[in-house]
Amino acid sequence: MDRLEPTLFEKSSPGRRGCTPPTGGVALVDPKAVLGDLVREEPPALPELGELQVLRHFMRLSQLNFSIDTNFYPLGSCTMKYNPRVNEQTARLAGFARLHPMQPVEAVQGALELMYDLQNDLQEITGMDGFTLQPAAGAHGEFTALLMAAAYFRDKGEKRTKVVVPDSSHGTNPASAALAGFEVVTIPTNPVGDVDLEQLKAVLNEEVACLMLTNPSTLGLFEQQIVEVARLVHDVGGLLYYDGANMNALLGVARPGDMGFDLVHLNLHKTMSTPHGGGGPGAGPVGARGALVDYLPGPRAGKTRDGFEFYQPSKSIGRVRMFWGNFLVLVRAYTYIRYHGPDGLRQVAEGAVMAANYVRMKVKEYFDMPYDRLCMHEFVLSAKTMKEKKGVRAMDVAKRLLDYGFHAPTVYFPLCVEEALMIEPTETEALETLDAFAEALVKIAHEDVGLVTSAPHNTPVGRADEARAARKPVLRWEEGAQ
Amino acid sequence: MNYIPHTPQDQQKMLEAAGLKTPADLFGYLPEEVKLGRDLDLAPGLTEHDLFRHLEGLARKNVLATRGSFLGAGAYHHYSPAVVDTVISRSEFLTAYTPYQPEVSQGTLQAIFEFQTMICELTGMDAANASVYDGSNATVESVLMALNTTNKPRVLISRGVHPHTREVLKTYLAAHDVHLDDVALGEDGRTKLGDVPEDTAAVLLQNPNFLGVIEDVTALTEKAHGAGALSIVSVQDPVSLALLKSPGACGADIAAGEAAPLGLPPSYGGPYVGFMACKKQFLRRLPGRLAGMTVDSSGKRVFCLTLQAREQHIRREKAASNICTNQGLCALAVTAYLALVGPQGLREAALTCLSLAEAFKKKLPAGYKLLFKSPTFHEVAVECPVDPVELNKKLAERGILGGYPLGADYPEFKNGMVFCFTEVNGAAELDNLLGDLKALVPAAAAAQEGARG
Numbered sequence: 018m019d020r021l022e023p024t025l026f027e028k029s030s031p032g033r034r035g036c037t038p039p040t041g042g043v044a045l046v047d048p049k050a051v052l053g054d055l056v057r058e059e060p061p062a063l064p065e066l067g068e069l070q071v072l073r074h075f076m077r078l079s080q081l082n083f084s085i086d087t088n089f090y091p092l093g094s095c096t097m098k099y100n101p102r103v104n105e106q107t108a109r110l111a112g113f114a115r116l117h118p119m120q121p122v123e124a125v126q127g128a129l130e131l132m133y134d135l136q137n138d139l140q141e142i143t144g145m146d147g148f149t150l151q152p153a154a155g156a157h158g159e160f161t162a163l164l165m166a167a168a169y170f171r172d173k174g175e176k177r178t179k180v181v182v183p184d185s186s187h188g189t190n191p192a193s194a195a196l197a198g199f200e201v202v203t204i205p206t207n208p209v210g211d212v213d214l215e216q217l218k219a220v221l222n223e224e225v226a227c228l229m230l231t232n233p234s235t236l237g238l239f240e241q242q243i244v245e246v247a248r249l250v251h252d253v254g255g256l257l258y259y260d261g262a263n264m265n266a267l268l269g270v271a272r273p274g275d276m277g278f279d280l281v282h283l284n285l286h287k288t289m290s291t292p293h294g295g296g297g298p299g300a301g302p303v304g305a306r307g308a309l310v311d312y313l314p315g316p317r318a319g320k321t322r323d324g325f326e327f328y329q330p331s332k333s334i335g336r337v338r339m340f341w342g343n344f345l346v347l348v349r350a351y352t353y354i355r356y357h358g359p360d361g362l363r364q365v366a367e368g369a370v371m372a373a374n375y376v377r378m379k380v381k382e383y384f385d386m387p388y389d390r391l392c393m394h395e396f397v398l399s400a401k402t403m404k405e406k407k408g409v410r411a412m413d414v415a416k417r418l419l420d421y422g423f424h425a426p427t428v429y430f431p432l433c434v435e436e437a438l439m440i441e442p443t444e445t446e447a448l449e450t451l452d453a454f455a456e457a458l459v460k461i462a463h464e465d466v467g468l469v470t471s472a473p474h475n476t477p478v479g480r481a482d483e484a485r486a487a488r489k490p491v492l493r494w495e496e497g498a499q
Numbered sequence: 500m501n502y503i504p505h506t507p508q509d510q511q512k513m514l515e516a517a518g519l520k521t522p523a524d525l526f527g528y529l530p531e532e533v534k535l536g537r538d539l540d541l542a543p544g545l546t547e548h549d550l551f552r553h554l555e556g557l558a559r560k561n562v563l564a565t566r567g568s569f570l571g572a573g574a575y576h577h578y579s580p581a582v583v584d585t586v587i588s589r590s591e592f593l594t595a596y597t598p599y600q601p602e603v604s605q606g607t608l609q610a611i612f613e614f615q616t617m618i619c620e621l622t623g624m625d626a627a628n629a630s631v632y633d634g635s636n637a638t639v640e641s642v643l644m645a646l647n648t649t650n651k652p653r654v655l656i657s658r659g660v661h662p663h664t665r666e667v668l669k670t671y672l673a674a675h676d677v678h679l680d681d682v683a684l685g686e687d688g689r690t691k692l693g694d695v696p697e698d699t700a701a702v703l704l705q706n707p708n709f710l711g712v713i714e715d716v717t718a719l720t721e722k723a724h725g726a727g728a729l730s731i732v733s734v735q736d737p738v739s740l741a742l743l744k745s746p747g748a749c750g751a752d753i754a755a756g757e758a759a760p761l762g763l764p765p766s767y768g769g770p771y772v773g774f775m776a777c778k779k780q781f782l783r784r785l786p787g788r789l790a791g792m793t794v795d796s797s798g799k800r801v802f803c804l805t806l807q808a809r810e811q812h813i814r815r816e817k818a819a820s821n822i823c824t825n826q827g828l829c830a831l832a833v834t835a836y837l838a839l840v841g842p843q844g845l846r847e848a849a850l851t852c853l854s855l856a857e858a859f860k861k862k863l864p865a866g867y868k869l870l871f872k873s874p875t876f877h878e879v880a881v882e883c884p885v886d887p888v889e890l891n892k893k894l895a896e897r898g899i900l901g902g903y904p905l906g907a908d909y910p911e912f913k914n915g916m917v918f919c920f921t922e923v924n925g926a927a928e929l930d931n932l933l934g935d936l937k938a939l940v941p942a943a944a945a946a947q948e949g950a951r952g
Contacts, residue, residue, distance in 0.1 A: 019797075019798065019799045019800065020799060020800040021605060021799065021800075021801070022605075022609065024609065024612070024613055024616075025613050025834075025838050026613075026616065033841070034840070034841050034843055034844055035580065035582070035838065035839035035840070035841065035844075036580040036582075036839040036840045036841075036844050037844060037847070038577070038578045038840065038844055038847050038848040038851065038922050039578055039851070039922050039923060039925060040847070040851055040922070040925075041851065041855075041922060041923075041924065041925020041926050041927070041928075042925060042926040042927070043851055043854045043855050043858065043925065043926045043929075044854065044858070045850055045851070045854045046850075046853060046854045046857050048742050048850060048853060051853060051857060051874060052713070052742065052743070052853075052874050053874070054744075055713050055715075055743055055744055055874060056742060056743070056744065057740070057741070057742055057743055057744050057745060057748070058744070058748075060741070060842045060846060061617075061620040061621045061740065061741065061745075061842060061845070062620050062842070063617060063620060063621075063837050063838075063840075063841050063842045063845065064837075064838055064841065065841045065842065065843070066838055066839075066841065068580070068582055068839065071582060071835065071838045071839050072582050072585065072586070074838070075586040075589065075592075075610070075831075075835060076589065078605070078606035078607075078609055078610055079589045079590075079591035079592050079606045080591065080606065081603075081604075081605035081606040081609075082591040082592065082595045082603065082604055082605070082606035082607055083591075083595065083600070083603035083604065084590055084591040084592070084593070084594040084595040085590075085594035085595075086590035086591070086593075086594045087590065087591060088603075090596065092596055095596055097594075097596060098502075099502050100593065100594050101502060103547050103550060103551060105588070105593075106551065107550075107551060107554040107558075110554060110555060110558040111558070111563065112555075112557070112558025112559055112560070112561040112563065113558050113561070113766070113767060114764045114765075114766055115563055115576075115764055115765060116561050116563070116765060116766070116767040117568060117570050117574055117576070117765045117767070117900065118573075118574050118765065118766075118767050118768030118769075119570050119572045119573070119574060119903055120561075120562070120570065120900060121888075121891065121892075121895075123562075124561065124562035124895065124900075125561050125562075125767070126560045126561065127556075127557040127558055127559065127560030127561040128557075128561055128767050130557060130560065131557050138541055141539055141540050141541055142539060142541075153632035153633065153636070153769070153770070153826075154632065154822075154823065155823065156811070156821045156822060156823045157632060157636075159821065160821055164670065164671075164673060164674060167673070167674050168673070187812075188811040188812035188814075188815050188818070188823075189811050189812075189821050189823050191811075191815040191816035192811035192814070192815060192816060192818040192820070192821035193821040194816065195816040195817070195818075195821075196820070196821050197674050198674030198675060201815070201816040239528075239529060241528070241530065243530065243533060244530055244532060244533065268539075269535065269538065269539050270526050270529075270534070270535060271526070271529055271533045271534055271535055272533075272535060275532070275533050275535070276533045290502075292593045292594050292828070293594065293595065293596045293597070293827075294587075294592065294593055294594075294595070294826075294827045294828025294829075294831075295592055295595045295596070295597065295598065295604075295606075295607035295610075295827035295828060295831065296596070296597035296598065296607070296629070296788065296825045296826075296827035297630075297770075297825045297826040297827045297828065297829070298632075298769070298770030298772075298826045298827075298828060298829055314670070334670055334673065335666050335667070335669055335670035335673075336635075336663055336666040336667050336670055337667060337670055337671075338632060338633055338635055338636055338663075338667060338769075339573060339633055339634060339635040339661065339663040339664060339667065339757075339768065339771075340573075340574070340633075340663065340767070340768025340769060340771075341767065341768050341769070342768070342769055343769040343770040344766055344767040344768055344769045344770075345766050345767070345769065345770060346769070346770055348554070351554075352550060352554060354541065355542065355544070355545055355550055355553065355554075356544055356545060356547070356550050357544050358541055358542060358543040358544030358545070359538040359539040359540070359541045359543070359544075360538065360543075360544065361544045362539060362541070363538070363539070364503055365503065367522040367525060368503045368505055370525045370526070371505070371510060371513045371514060371517075371522065371525060372505075372513065374513070374516070374517040374519075374525070375512075375513035375516050375517065377517075378516045378517055379516070391517065391525070391528065415600075416600075416602065419600065419602055419603050424596075424600065424603065425600050430812070444502075444503045444505075445502050445503060445504065446504070447504040447505075447509075448504075448505065448509040448512065448513070471796075473602050473603075476602040476603055477602070477603070477605055478601070478602055478605055478795040478797075478799055478801045479602065479795040479796035479797050479799070480601075480602065480795060480796045481601040481602070481793050481794075481795050481801050481802075481803040482793045482794050482795065482796075483601075483793065483803055483805065485793045485794065486791040486792070486793035486803050486805040487791070487805050487806055487807075487808070490626075490782065490789070490791050490805055490806060491791055491792040491793075492612075492615055492626050492627070492782070492789055492790070492791050492792075492805075493612070493615050493616040493619045493625075493626065493627070494612065494613070494616045494792075
């Protein structure tokens with residue numbers, strides 16, 4: 018079968034090797050004599066290759082990828098901004114990278130100081146009273162915060178079983194709520210893109226633990242009634258949860274804490290520029306206000322007269338992962354915040370919102386624009402009319418953009434918009450790039466239908482047969498498995 | 500700001516297009532009571548030069564061992580070839596998103612597919628996912644899989660499982676109606692499994708366990724199966740799998756754990772990379788992302804994310820798990836590491852670990868005793884003649900990072916300490932440790948007596 022690049026296993030040749038681990042002058046024992054029948058009989062069938070072969074394999078694979086460093090990546094809700102290289106350098110400092118997580122606190126004072134300062138910076142940026150740095154990703158942060166909410170109400174003797182989410186919310190919101198043991202109630206968005214207050218009032222009662230909200234919403238719109246929403250939720254004794262996926266739009270401009278949010282998670286791999294790495298690692302610190310601070314996972318970094326320490330919050334829900342968090346991701350985020358300072362962070366928000374509105378104005382007359390108002394850092398187009406009139410779907414537009422060298426926007430999300438194309442340019446793209454992207458979108462709107470629906474044409478491979486992949490899953494390489 | 504390329508003219512052009520005059524107008528419509536109206540109270544921004552110096556200063560406040568580190572306890576430092584960092588520094592891997600568009604993500608997708616294959620090979624399982632947050636989360640997700648598969652309400656957890664992992668499990672299941680029963684360790688340091696109740700979903704082991712002892716996974720698995728429970732084996736250092744019978748070969752149903760020792764530095768505990776693998780019949784219960792093989796529109800062999808109908812972005816509250824992000828770049832490092840060392844290199848690394856630990860046992864200075872006689876891999880639990888925390892302070896003064904004192908997690912081993920040996924130590928560092936342990940017995944004991952007086 019035709020293939021782009023053989024797998025490592027197909028390139029393997031018995032007896033080849035790419036690395037000899039250090040032996041350090043140790044007299045080797047006979048494992049069978051030491052381990053008896055615990056010893057492995059058959060070695061794992063790992064590939065056998067030379068060093069250059071391995072390097073070339075991965076270099077060739079890398080060339081099949083789009084990335085921020087090579088292509089504009091207007092992927093809505095993902096904040097694919099430039100990942101500064103100084104962050105990579107600071108994360109590789111031996112004093113961080115080689116530090117063992119179980120070293121005693123007196124040997125890790127620099128790491129604790131960084132974590133303590135980062136907790137404080139995130140508190141100031143979001144208007145919260147305390148932060149945990151443990152959660153490894155946004156969804157992990159959501160789950161953590163919901164467990165805190167559950168413990169908080171348990172201690173108050175209140176039985177609250179429901180979590181409310183708008184229909185525009187990220188899929189992780191309801192999934193995290195269900196995992197934390199809550200029943201999920203979904204409410205619709207109103208005609209201008211905000212929370213439907215009447216519907217919210219109808220579902221709010223003393224069984225509701227929490228309303229999970231993204232602000233700006235996934236429609237790229239600032240929730241104009243946020244103060245009223247917070248009042249309604251608090252009036253029934255519920256908590257307001259802030260999904261920080263879209264915090265990039267508000268840095269230094271407005272803070273979740275000042276809007277009435279009680280719990281917050283941030284995605285450091287979005288807002289604070291740590292690289293996505295093809296799907297991770299991320300970091301999803303969680304912030305809390307007031308009495309909820311005591312429920313944060315521990316240990317947290319603290320400061321004493323003599324230095325820095327770890328301590329356990331008094332009503333902590335416990336650990337949500339081993340060790341202390343995705344520390345080297347935290348180093349990168351801290352580097353980013355220290356580089357920018359207060360002015361710089363506000364300029365990030367301004368630049369992101371400016372760029373999104375600029376692109377929106379350039380393309381809006383060629384697509385449907387379900388919520389046509391000043392947007393925040395992203396906006397949502399719809400290909401509904403295009404689909405009805407010409408049979409061109411959002412997915413076709415997305416695939417055709419790949420031919421122009423632009424990564425596809427987020428498609429078919431949020432679910433409340435038909436044929437959605439969600440576009441987030443970020444602050445780090447030059448005007449020329451924004452112009453070229455807008456021109457490509459406009460051009461695609463006028464292109465021959467067949468050309469668009471059969472796209473992409475210039476990518477390393479064509480559309481993948483995903484139905485076949487799911488019908489008979491082949492999830493590992495085996496001789497003859499193609 | 501250097502990362503924002505907008506000139507004043509660019510800004511003017513963008514603002515005018517939106518019918519606005521100043522950047523503040525972008526936010527003019529926000530309710531007044533939520534506008535910050537001041538600068539954030541943060542330290543002022545730094546130039547790249549000053550920034551790097553500042554971070555260097557913080558890094559210098561951390562202490563690295565100069566004469567050997569013998570600390571393991573869930574984080575294991577093995578040699579990682581230079582090519583691993585070259586691969587994960589490559590922009591097209593580093594700055595790519597999750598491979599939702601297979602046409603422009605074949606690099607990431609094929610690497611995940613290769614990772615999944617290697618994890619299956621190491622663990623002796625049929626299917627593996629694209630990775631999860633870390634070893635503790637992989638283990639906890641495996642328990643959730645078992646609970647969902649069996650619909651039974653009880654989990655038996657060996658006290659040999661890493662204390663952090665046991666704590667995470669308790670946190671995760673606080674909201675669920677599930678009994679978490681601890682299973683004690685016997686005098687031989689192995690899990691002492693009594694009768695397994697019929698309502699047990701899974702028996703959870705770690706191998707080798709937190710005290711370094713290699714479990715009889717086959718026997719424990721048979722016992723679990725006898726009661727209709729699944730057997731889950733957590734592996735905190737997969738280098739051990741080069742020498743030890745795999746979880747799959749022992750009959751286990753799910754293998755989970757930490758892959759970070761395969762190519763990643765200790766990193767103060769993260770980012771790491773959890774792996775999960777299982778027998779064929781549980782494949783559709785695996786959480787997280789999966790890469791599968793298929794063909795493209797022209798019939799070429801390609802890879803794509805598959806079985807996404809299980810995932811949160813499609814299923815929302817009915818999803819198998821809330822996991823969205825995996826640890827893509829860390830899994831790539833693991834894949835590159837395993838490709839470089841191959842089966843021979845991995846075996847050699849494992850054999851050096853085993854040999855160093857055996858040499859340590861043989862040469863253990865007088866006054867120190869082995870806590871258990873059972874076979875071990877690269878961690879050895881020792882009864883120290885003095886308080887291990889105090890002993891470690893003395894070792895630190897001599898440039899040595901000592902082992903993990905057991906007292907806080909296992910009060911029954913108040914003077915217990917687990918020492919870890921890997922191929923990066925070598926014979927010379929082992930001699931440093933043995934020499935200092937011997938020299939420090941009287942001195943440390945005297946200091947402790949003094950402190951008591």
